[in-house]
Amino acid sequence: MKRYSVFAVAKNAMNYHQGWERAWRNPEPKAEYDVVIVGAGGHGLATAYYLAKNHGVTNVAVLEKGWLGGGNTGRNTTIIRSNYLQDESAALYELSRGLFEELSQKLNFNIMFSPRGVLMLAQTEHEKRAWMRTHHATRINGIHTEWVDVARVKQLCPIINDSPEARYPILGALWQPRGGTARHDAVAWGFARAADDMGVDVIQNCAVEGVDVENGKVTGVRTSRGAIKCGKLGVVVAGHTSMLTDMAGFRMPIESVALQALVSEPIKPCLDIVVMANTVHGYMSQSDKGELVIGGGADGFNNYTQRGSFHHVEETVTALVETFPIISRLRMLRQWGGVADMTGDRSPIIGKTPVENMFVNCGWGTGGFKATPGSGHCFAATIARGEPDEIAAPFAMDRFKEGRMIDESVAAAVAH
């Protein structure tokens, strides 16, 4: 791999930038791999990267039905934060947020991590108490958050409506200064390029059509490009997890729903932090291009269509216009949806399955982007050792049988 640097840019400028090599190869699938990862989204590619980097497992294929990073990785609102209430979640998301801080250097790829700060508004007395509780919990877990009052909210975000007469007046906010955003596509591309450099085969347009299980043990997958044997299988396919586990003969505690986002026309810089308003259910940040990136609620019903519905757009923008009156005359440019895999407790599932040597990493629901490097980090350890590491262990799927929930649906009061 030729490193990206200012010198490389200067050198390539000499021949009109004709000399850049492909960021990753386009290999034919081999007959057999030590580890096959299904799904070349951020989480799958991060898993392959850490398998090679931390565990020396390089005979790895990442199979992708469509194109790299074309699912939820490219469809989210790119928010990164770790202010989670439950200890298990805090450990996982803080690991991830920490990895984001030096990811550009580690991958030699600019993922545009921007720790601009995440502000979670409290707009009811109940929400205020909940965020204060979260604030204390995160402090105990060593994560820097602050409880800020209305004056500080207005200072951090001058375009916000701080009127006490508002339908849901702002009573304060939970502020995580080291949260922020990153370029979602670049995260997938950076992991793909670095993993490819260590020998991982990233194979696109290769749909998995069957999972071969012999005596309770996975032996390989059948794909649209032929059968591939594998020692271990990692399934990282988000909304399509139920289909993959169906092929292997077991069911998951997951339902797939559509979550949508939209962006406005680009405007001058007006918002240099991420604002989340959970009571009215909308969140917003401004991209480097100037678009306001807006997310809201998920559909309540099972849906594989990767599109949202207009009444959710209406709900979300209505709430945000109340909170940010200056956006009332903005036109919206684009709207899209992704298929989110929702679990019963709104926490992910990472770990072993009833089939030996088959592992799952799924259930990230509406909040998986922020976990990309951390998820890959602990899932790679889980696959390499065959047993979950201490971060992943609480997220095993048997927690649903044992009643050992990591209840973030109650903690956040909404999908998150």
Added chain:
Amino acid sequence: MLLLTCPYCGVTAEETEFHPGGQAHIERKAGTEHSDAEFEEYLFLRNNPKGVHLERWRHQYGCGKWFNVARDTRTLEVYGSYEIEAKEPPQEIKDRIAQRLAETGLPEKTVN
């Protein structure tokens, strides 16, 4: 926006008048005679098909009654709604599903 018909009051309305309730026809296995695995199955495990899905809805801003709907999660096509007591869709809805799948060439559920 889905258009759903309540089989009780006969009203056809947009989905915002209704509330989704997830997979239908789940057998309640939550008694003391049931194992942890059965309890998990009843509470959490779901079919989650990419295809024909039988599900519950409630006519929240209408008569308030729960009912069942057969719908396709790939196309959002509603095949029909039927009463909550039914153990499976009536023959009429099964026929419509079969006819629509034959017309569109889609399998009952897509595997990837």
